[in-house]
Amino acid sequence: MKALCWEGVDRLSVEQVPDPILRNDQDMIVRLVAGTTCGSDLHLIGGYIPFMRAGDVIGHEFVGEVVEVGPAVRRHAVGDRVVVCSFVGCGRCWYCANDLWSLCDNTNTNPGIGQALFGADTAGIFGYSHAMGGLRGSHAEYVRVPFADYGAFTVPEGVDDTSALFVSDSVPTGWMGADLGGVGPGDVVAVWGCGAVGQMAARAAVLLGAERVISIDRVPERLRMTERHVGSEVIDYSSTDVGAELRERTGGRGPDVCIEAVGMEAHSDGPMHVYDQVKQQLRLQTDRPTAVRQAIHACRKGGTVFILGVFAGAVDKFPLGAVINKGLTVRGAQMHGQRYIPMLLDRIAAGELSTSHMATHTVSLDEAPTAYDMFKHKTDGCVRAVIRPGG
Amino acid sequence: MAGKKALLTAAAGLTAGAVALRRLTARSPEPDDTHRWLVVTVQRAPDDVRPHEIGPLKDFGDRIETRINAAPGDRGTELAARFRDPAAEGGGSVAARVAGDDPRQDLRRALREAKALLEAGEVLLPDAPPTDHESPGGKLIGTLSRRAGGEGVL
């Protein structure tokens, strides 16, 4: 079959690879209907998560049709239309039982790497390097889905493929940021990043009753889209002093909850950016935490900063003084998708949550390398490129 | 410029990989360390955890001793194992660890597999056949992945 493979830093190509096979009794095989680009892939493609081998298939958000089920799969049958969570959870370890699915104990086939890097191994993700489980990605004609009863969800009638697709990853990620960030009625919430993750975090904040939601980015199409489809106010950080603007809009307090949805390749103007970029490339720090620093500074005293952006290792100039002196709660997580996916599908079916507007482009698998290039450089208004392996 | 950046990033990636490999293998082979219990917590009641009946641990027979405790709170059961006579097992050196010849690596893997079987009913296998091919950085990551099942802080 055809698959999109990582071939080296900034090099993707469509290759012929062997079809996936059932390896465990709880596996199933899904024929891809649609997959999509994610900001997390950019960190892999750029070589910032250094555990890729040439030929690894990438991709982790997808909808498809079940074509084969293992003998122990109970909740799915051949022909089901499913959306699959990007993180794989066994469903029965303490973490899965406590709805902390991205921390599953039993789905990373290379646990020693995570234990060395982070002090503990975390759940496997489709197509996200040998450190994060070494499972094949979904930008292919077929993909194997382990622990299928727990990670795959039947798409309700009336929810189209494109709307369901983002429920794999970006929608639950955003929702989790607002939910675990403690957003409630009366809060002012600021969100850094207007990619799919940031937009969905802002939308979740609106739906959880926030009084005001303010989103921050510099890409004009993304700012406009967020105003229109999410119902959030926006700030263009390339032309505005974000800290001062947030103070003015929040009566001098600062936002109650700050959600960071940018990640380790954050952009900024000025000397700090050069400093961070050089240090990152020399591996003196692994990540550029520009938006995290800004969120911590902007947050009101006693408020919460939730980090959704992906970071891999160590950062420099982390404002620990602000955290302790302002009494902040700083929290982050990879997404616990299985906890939110059924509720999110219901909300989409009920018309409360729009996701399909983020699908700005649709391409074939052969065009995927070009689509990633466009997504990376945010050209042509690209927010998410939908990849349809079946054409 | 783009090429140079890619090279730099790739080089940095290799360095990070090498650091991880060092960390995976660098714990000192203090004599005491080989006596230390290796422990996992299993999300099952103590009565359900019978170490010598679980495939991966059963194979060690009398070479290992095991111990189980109820974990605090609702966290299940702590399952511990260690070699009865570490000196007779050999290994334990940094060299053995790097070469993947340290018997504690097998015991660690067996404990994790026992936990997975008790909790999830199966040990997740990687995809097959693999899709990757040889490249300079890939070799190191291949080594890391092969060792990763038997390594870690456990």
Ligand SMILES: NC(=O)c1ccc[n+]([C@@H]2O[C@H](COP(=O)([O-])OP(=O)(O)OC[C@H]3O[C@@H](n4cnc5c(N)ncnc54)[C@H](O)[C@@H]3O)[C@@H](O)[C@H]2O)c1
């Ligand atoms: N926690 C999780 O489980 C999870 C899941 C999916 C994605 N992610 C991460 O979330 C992040 C965002 O993902 P995405 O798909 O939306 O990515 P994206 O690349 O589409 O969007 C990122 C946005 O951040 C903006 N940005 C860059 N620097 C900024 C700054 N200093 N201030 C404000 N905005 C800035 C960019 O212009 C861009 O619009 C990534 O790091 C991704 O890895 C995390």
Ligand SMILES: [Zn+2]
């Ligand atoms: Zn993603």
Ligand SMILES: [Zn+2]
């Ligand atoms: Zn689990």
